Amino acid sequence: MVSFRLTGALLLGAAFLAAPALGADPAKPRYGSWGVDETLIDRSVKPGDDFFGYALGAWLREAPFPSDKSRIGYNYDLPDETEREVRRMVEDAAKQPAQPAFVRQIVDYYSAWMDEAGIEKAGLAPARPYLSRIAAVHDKKALVLLMSEPGFAAPIGIGVGADVKDPTRYAVYAQQARLGLPTRDYYLLAGAKYDSIRKAYRDYLVRIQELAGIGDAGARADRYIALETALAKEQWTPERRRDPVATYNPMTLAQLAALAPQFDWPATLAHMGLAGQTRVIVGEPSAVAAAGKAVADLPLEAWKEFLTIRFLSDNAQFLPKGFDDARFAFYGKALNDTPAQADRWKRGIRLLDANLGEAVGQLYIKNHWTPETERLVDEMIEDLRAAYADKINHAAWMDEPTRKEALAKLASFDPRVGHPVKYVDYAPMKVSRTNALANAMAARRFKWDLDLKRFPKPIDRSLWEMNPQTVNAYYDPTLNQVTFPAAQLQPPFFDAAADPAVNYGETGATIGHEMGHGFDDEGRQFDAQGRLRDWWTKASADRYNVHAEALAKQFDAYEPIPGVHIKGHLTLGENLGDLGGLEAAYAAYRRYVARHGEPAVIGGMTGDQRFFLAYAHSWQGKAREGALRSQLLSNPHSPEQYRVNGIVRNMDEWYRAFGVKPGDKLYRRPRSASTSGDPTSPQRRLGPQRVKNTAPFTRWGPSLRWDDGLYPSAGISSRGKIGVGASRVVPAKRA
Numbered sequence: 227m228v229s230f231r232l233t234g235a236l237l238l239g240a241a242f243l244a245a246p247a248l249g250a251d252p253a254k255p256r257y258g259s260w261g262v263d264e265t266l267i268d269r270s271v272k273p274g275d276d277f278f279g280y281a282l283g284a285w286l287r288e289a290p291f292p293s294d295k296s297r298i299g300y301n302y303d304l305p306d307e308t309e310r311e312v313r314r315m316v317e318d319a320a321k322q323p324a325q326p327a328f329v330r331q332i333v334d335y336y337s338a339w340m341d342e343a344g345i346e347k348a349g350l351a352p353a354r355p356y357l358s359r360i361a362a363v364h365d366k367k368a369l370v371l372l373m374s375e376p377g378f379a380a381p382i383g384i385g386v387g388a389d390v391k392d393p394t395r396y397a398v399y400a401q402q403a404r405l406g407l408p409t410r411d412y413y414l415l416a417g418a419k420y421d422s423i424r425k426a427y428r429d430y431l432v433r434i435q436e437l438a439g440i441g442d443a444g445a446r447a448d449r450y451i452a453l454e455t456a457l458a459k460e461q462w463t464p465e466r467r468r469d470p471v472a473t474y475n476p477m478t479l480a481q482l483a484a485l486a487p488q489f490d491w492p493a494t495l496a497h498m499g500l501a502g503q504t505r506v507i508v509g510e511p512s513a514v515a516a517a518g519k520a521v522a523d524l525p526l527e528a529w530k531e532f533l534t535i536r537f538l539s540d541n542a543q544f545l546p547k548g549f550d551d552a553r554f555a556f557y558g559k560a561l562n563d564t565p566a567q568a569d570r571w572k573r574g575i576r577l578l579d580a581n582l583g584e585a586v587g588q589l590y591i592k593n594h595w596t597p598e599t600e601r602l603v604d605e606m607i608e609d610l611r612a613a614y615a616d617k618i619n620h621a622a623w624m625d626e627p628t629r630k631e632a633l634a635k636l637a638s639f640d641p642r643v644g645h646p647v648k649y650v651d652y653a654p655m656k657v658s659r660t661n662a663l664a665n666a667m668a669a670r671r672f673k674w675d676l677d678l679k680r681f682p683k684p685i686d687r688s689l690w691e692m693n694p695q696t697v698n699a700y701y702d703p704t705l706n707q708v709t710f711p712a713a714q715l716q717p718p719f720f721d722a723a724a725d726p727a728v729n730y731g732e733t734g735a736t737i738g739h740e741m742g743h744g745f746d747d748e749g750r751q752f753d754a755q756g757r758l759r760d761w762w763t764k765a766s767a768d769r770y771n772v773h774a775e776a777l778a779k780q781f782d783a784y785e786p787i788p789g790v791h792i793k794g795h796l797t798l799g800e801n802l803g804d805l806g807g808l809e810a811a812y813a814a815y816r817r818y819v820a821r822h823g824e825p826a827v828i829g830g831m832t833g834d835q836r837f838f839l840a841y842a843h844s845w846q847g848k849a850r851e852g853a854l855r856s857q858l859l860s861n862p863h864s865p866e867q868y869r870v871n872g873i874v875r876n877m878d879e880w881y882r883a884f885g886v887k888p889g890d891k892l893y894r895r896p897r898s899a900s901t902s903g904d905p906t907s908p909q910r911r912l913g914p915q916r917v918k919n920t921a922p923f924t925r926w927g928p929s930l931r932w933d934d935g936l937y938p939s940a941g942i943s944s945r946g947k948i949g950v951g952a953s954r955v956v957p958a959k960r961a
């Protein structure tokens with residue numbers, strides 16, 4: 227069992243506990259006079275024409291992109307603040323004569339990363355032991371075993387995660403692996419834009435090989451891209467991978483041997499520390515089979531090139547500046563349109579978050595969590611739960627057997643706020659003060675060993691998939707947990723001094739969104755115990771699907787970049803979460819109002835208007851085109867503008883609050899009364915209606931070892947965020 231350090235933070239010197247708490251005056255909200263920055267509003271825009279533009283127009287027009295950012299807005303600015311605070315804590319800790327062991331690890335990891343001169347001087351030496359291991363591979367058997375080790379690339383991923391049909395225990399999973407480009411579309415789509423991205427990708431692969439002194443780099447890059455393209459063709463699309471039934475294919479060793487004998491399953495599992503395992507759940511059988519076939523069909527040298535190039539690419543940031551710059555020139559500039567690399571210290575703090583996240587979290591939490599916040603958020607969560615119960619009880623389209631199951635699921639939601647009860651103990655992770663690459667490899671090994679320690683024990687429900695200092699939230703359908711880290715519960719999202727309409731419109735909607743995932747097209751397939759089990763009668767499911775399909779069509783019609791539409795089915799779960807969540811948050815707000823009295827008009831706005839305005843502000847955000855394209859092709863979250871306009875236009879209460887009328891651009895005809903009370907479907911007629919652009923994937927998958935998730939395009943977005951360099955390939959379902 228993993229041991230946990232409970233008291234480490236108490237031993238710290240006072241110096242790095244002295245960071246000032248946010249919101250110095252608890253009686254005054256941080257933004258504006260009631261919790262929202264009204265100077266961002268553009269009153270020349272009619273709310274019914276473009277609510278996002280009305281709420282944030284001044285900001286959308288004027289806020290500049292810093293050169294190191296491809297996305298800006300509250301969801302990206304708040305992490306900046308956290309990074310600055312963590313930096314101060316780490317730098318202060320480094321000055322202390324003695325530190326607790328876990329603080330020493332933080333300081334050493336950060337110091338090794340910051341030592342640019344040392345990294346430059348070491349050259350390729352830190353990579354040599356790993357490159358030598360690749361070079362020494364002499365047959366396919368050794369190849370497959372090396373690919374199964376943490377830190378080496380592979381065409382499939384094997385990992386450990388909750389068994390979604392019996393989430394009291396862990397299971398072994400095998401899935402298609404990530405490739406060097408964000409999603410298969412980048413290999414397969416036609417058009418000048420994609421040609422130019424592929425050319426930049428090739429240039430990058432050539433460059434890092436030349437820097438490593440590898441000859442014939444152009445031909446190698448061509449073979450490498452051909453290999454990845456062949457894998458991409460057989461991989462499942464991100465939208466197809468959202469189907470938890472289709473991706474649940476438990477197999478015996480005999481079945482695995484028939485599917486993809488090239489992976490020599492008993493030997494590979496044993497090499498990974500999973501000796502004796504006789505059952506593996508395969509995610510995308512056809513893609514895994516194709517990957518196995520590619521291992522057999524392509525010569526050993528092609529696979530050694532694959533391993534070498536991927537090792538250099540995945541670790542370029544830990545190598546001399548030439549590698550790091552080349553990596554950024556592709557993944558930052560060419561792919562995401564970001565002009566400049568973030569400051570080195572910021573990248574160091576992000577690496578700490580990814581690799582020693584809960585150690586940092588123990589320090590962070592000291593200044594960022596109060597019992598008062600916990601009490602208020604708990605109250606809000608129970609309002610949301612009651613609002614969902616109301617909606618389910620009044621859903622005329624839902625029959626009684628389904629309603630009973632839905633209410634049981636709602637009752638079993640397990641909310642967690644602030645921080646874990648116990649923190650990960652990083653003691654077994656060997657951290658060097660001088661070798662940044664060795665630290666990255668040690669972190670990958672540590673994470674895998676942690677997964678192995680959990681397996682095959684019963685599920686540990688106390689684990690967190692996010693750090694306390696992460697500005698985000700998530701829903702885990704197998705544990706039926708909704709989790710809200712401390713950093714998400716700060717202004718403007720949550721402010722104890724703000725108008726309650728703001729807290730319900732922002733954090734209330736986030737809580738509603740996460741709970742809504744329990745009833746989205748994917749989450750609804752899991753029951754109150756978190757089991758993948760169809761608890762819906764056919765009649766109720768059919769009616770649900772009509773609404774869901776209509777919402778998918780609505781989002782399919784949006785075209786944020788000319789020629790690139792939102793993928794209605796890829797984003798369906800998030801959009802259903804947003805819609806159900808905002809409806810529930812509004813109902814929760816009315817419950818609050820019923821207890822405390824009708825709110826006064828403030829700044830000329832009613833409580834309902836402030837509620838919706840605050841919701842729009844919680845999605846303050848915009849992206850450079852490259853980052854937006856990557857999001858549209860690969861990410862389950864719609865761009866912020868559509869998370870606002872595409873959602874509120876389906877709610878009657880928004881029409882009433884802002885007097886939205888036929889002729890307004892966001893107007894939709896009301897739907898018939900017979901479907902009202904649907905917890906997932908909106909009150910407006912769904913279906914495509916064009917609006918011009920005016921302005922991992924879920925937790926039920928495992929954590930992966932083959933393919934340990936250092937995602938090159940910088941992360942899966944969460945509340946629409948893309949930023950921290952590392953993220954699990956199959957992460958929890960985030961915001």
Ligand SMILES: [Zn+2]
Nearest residue numbers: 800803960961
């Ligand atoms: Zn979500």
